Every structure is written in structure tokens, then in C-alpha cells.
Amino acid sequence: MDHSFNCHVYYEDTDLAGIVYYANYLRYIERARTEWVRGLGIDQKAMKAADGVVFAVRRLEADYLSPAHFDDELTVRTRTQAITGARIVLNQDVWRGETLLFSAVVTLVALSSTGQPARMPANIRRQLQ
Amino acid sequence: MDHSFNCHVYYEDTDLAGIVYYANYLRYIERARTEWVRGLGIDQKAMKAADGVVFAVRRLEADYLSPAHFDDELTVRTRTQAITGARIVLNQDVWRGETLLFSAVVTLVALSSTGQPARMPANIRRQLQ
């Protein structure tokens, strides 16, 4: 079952081409990941405080299929594709109604406070599975 | 021969993890593309005015290899991998000194003023080859 997150296109998101600037889809899907993780009962602030661990994107494959415009109402759909001890692979798509605008495969890893790859805390891994 | 573009990491680029926010690498490589295109003698403003055409990213594959930090001096290296009538495929890497931090393959297409894929203007295509 996909996780759904709605977001709205504001002035800040557009560029002079009149469409959403390409980097801003990454902001949208990161907001969706934060809400998805929270919905699973994971507190990222507590995780950082307790384990010194943050999630970080390791790899991103993204297709820009159709542009989003100012004032569009968008939905980000997130679903888990794979989880191992060290990484999570997600599909994250951005839709405007029935139109798929953006489709990404995002690989996340856990990073320690020094920025090095870390093992995901066991309780976090259980919640994600 | 690669095109080189330097950029500096400012406060605006970092997030609370103390590293460059992942979407911001897309801003860095887009700055580099703008300078690369200008260096080839292509005026994007004139291209838009004359042909109603802008470049847009169609696909992105990105590996985040090592984090960049506040005050880092970065270099974006851009090189053409392939050009057809409709699209350009670029390699764009971000380095801090001898350390590769971020590596992307970016597929660009031309978009008309209505946001539909367009054929690249012939003179632009010649300049890119």
C-alpha cells in the first residue's frame, strides 16, 4: 500500500520557464519520506539523538515526465521496493490527478554523525519492514 | 575535454545534518550546465525568445558518494556523453579536490513554451556537437 502526501506548488517552486524547477521535486519527495517515516512511528530527531544516525540519499534515478506548474496540487506516492540491513530502496512518484509527472527510485542509507555509512538501528529496521 | 565550474558551499546549501542538502547538488550542476552552454556560445535567453525553446532535464541518475560540508570548495566537471536531435546526455561530477562526492548522468531535452518536447534548434545542435 502506497503512502500518499499532498503538496502544493508555490512561487518559490517555479522558475522562469513557468514550471517547477527540477531540483524541487527532490524537496517534495523528501517531505513525503519524512511524513512516511513519521507515520511508521519513527522519530528522526530521537534517532539522531540516540544513535547519532540520519538517513541520507545514496542514489537517485528520476524521470521527469511532464512539468508541474504554479498552483498545481500534487500527490507524492511512496512505496518500499526493498530493505536490507544497510539500505532502503523506495519508489516515489509525483502525480497531478491522474497524470504522472515525476517518477523516482531512491536508495537511502543510514549515516553516522561523521557522515560515514552506518548500520540502521535494529528498532528502526523493524519498523520499516 | 571536461568543462569545469567552481562553486562554494554556503549556509543556504546545508541542512541540519551539517552536510549539503541532497537537492542542492542539482542546483550546482545546473549552474555548471548554464556556464557550459554559455561557453559554447549559446544564449539561452535568445534561444527562448527566438525559438520559444528551453532545455529541461528529462532523466537524472545520481550517486551520492560522500557528503560536502559548509565552506567546501567544489568543482563540477561536465562532459557530453551523447547528442541526438532530440536529447543530450551529460556526465556531471562534483569533486572536492581529489574526492568525488557526487556523480550524475543527466538527459536533457528541448521543451517548447507549452512544455512539450521540441526539436533542438539546428544552430544550437551544431554548437553542442
Added chain:
Amino acid sequence: MDHSFNCHVYYEDTDLAGIVYYANYLRYIERARTEWVRGLGIDQKAMKAADGVVFAVRRLEADYLSPAHFDDELTVRTRTQAITGARIVLNQDVWRGETLLFSAVVTLVALSSTGQPARMPANIRRQLQ
């Protein structure tokens, strides 16, 4: 009566100091203005298409009173202070619960498609009063 708009602090909003980057409050209050204007029945896209007019910020006075952090739930409260034929002066405050974090006075003008100051369309002015 104030207009209220909620927004959430995501990773993208923070900087390495662990707080919301100062420019991002301007994004929050601009989202609030967009929703406030929409709530008044003004369609900014139609206004641009019909009259070639967009709203632009002419002056900003902002006090940063207390920092917002990752995952904070914020409320932007917007109220009109003054309206003339050429400009609107708004108060826009950002709250976290009962704590005032940011307080701004924003002066808006209408700009033509060439970026010059323009008279606000009469129907828009009526809706704002």
C-alpha cells in the same frame, strides 16, 4: 480577523546550525499570502493572464525572535494593515504554538509583465478591501 496558514519544517528548511535558514521564513509567508489571496477569491494565474500583473514585494521589515527547528509545526498569521491603489501593507507573523518566532511587515505592489510598477486591477483591489 487574521488569516492562518500552517506549515511544517522539513530538512530542506534547516541549515547546519540546526535551525530554519533565515531566507526560508520568506518562503513560508509567501505561501501564506498565496493562500490568503486565493481565499479572497483572487486567481493570480488569471490576474497575470488578464492584466499581465503579478504581486511583488516592495519592502520587508522582519524580526527574527526565536529559531524554528526541524519538524516544528508553524502557523503563519496574515492581516492587512493598509491598502491603497498601488500597494498593500501586511503583517505576517510566524508562530510555533504560543511562541512568536518571526514577525514581518510586508509591502506589496503590483508589477506589470515588464517588471514595472502597475496599478492594481480594480476588481482585485475591491476583493482585498
Added chain:
Amino acid sequence: MDHSFNCHVYYEDTDLAGIVYYANYLRYIERARTEWVRGLGIDQKAMKAADGVVFAVRRLEADYLSPAHFDDELTVRTRTQAITGARIVLNQDVWRGETLLFSAVVTLVALSSTGQPARMPANIRRQLQ
């Protein structure tokens, strides 16, 4: 004597009105402050590590006089207006050639690692005077 800092307007900086999004001038002047501080021999990373202190904006007054556009070459001019033990007041103007586009008065304070106002480290204060 003013400190000068050049920056270029990229796609990321513009919005659908075809001009620089209003919050982005705050990014430009913050880049200029970082370079100004570095030019004075102050290492913000060391200051944070040694004293747990970061600079933060406490108040901002900004006039938006004329819009900047894609591909503009801008200069930020920074000069000290006043320094006390607790705060620095700066004038920061953004120019395109001989045209003043944006003019700000920025009040900075030192913040401790908990986000509370702190006294500026004595050595830093000396360097700023």
C-alpha cells in the same frame, strides 16, 4: 570601504514571473557576509567548534527597488554600520552595474548552540572592528 561580492543569477533563482524570487536576495547577501567574514580572518567553523557560537540574523529591513533577471551579473556591497558587544548592523546592497536593485539593513547577533543570544567572542569582535 565596502566589501564586494559578485554573484550570477541562475535558473534556480528565478520564479515564473521571470525575475529573481524575493527570498533569494537573502541567500545572495548571506553569501556575501560569509565571504566578508572570511576576508576579515574569521573562521566560522572554528568559531562554532571553539565557542559554540554562530551568527544569526536578528532583524532585516529590505527594499526591493528593481527586479533582477536570469543571467544577470550582480554585485553585493557590504559595509558595517555599527558594532556593539552583542550585535552587528550591516548595510548590504545588490547592484547590477550602476543600478541598485535591492538595499538591506541587517542586524546580526551571536547565537549559542542552544539558539540563545550569546556574547560575541572577544577575538571575533576585535576582528570586526
